[in-house]
Amino acid sequence: MKGRTIVFILIIVTLIALALCWFWLQEVIVDYDLEKALHQSPERINCTIFLS
Structure with missing residues (x-):
């Protein structure tokens, strides 16, 4: 019975x-400027940050 209670509490906390x-993600999506991101040209992207 104690195990079922722990699982139930874990599910509630997860939800x-x-x-x-x-x-929180709704606020992040609203704050993100999609137009600015789409108009960034490839020559200005620094690929070395992905390699380190």
């Missing part, structure tokens, strides 16, 4: 965390 992350 709350998912809801909080979803709300």
Whole structure:
């Protein structure tokens, strides 16, 4: 019985965390400037940051 209670609490905590992350991501998506990102030319992208 104790194991079922722990699993139930773990599921509830996970659902709350998912809801909080979803709300946080909504603000991040709204703040992200898609037009600025799409107009960045490839010669200005520094590929060395991906190699280190």
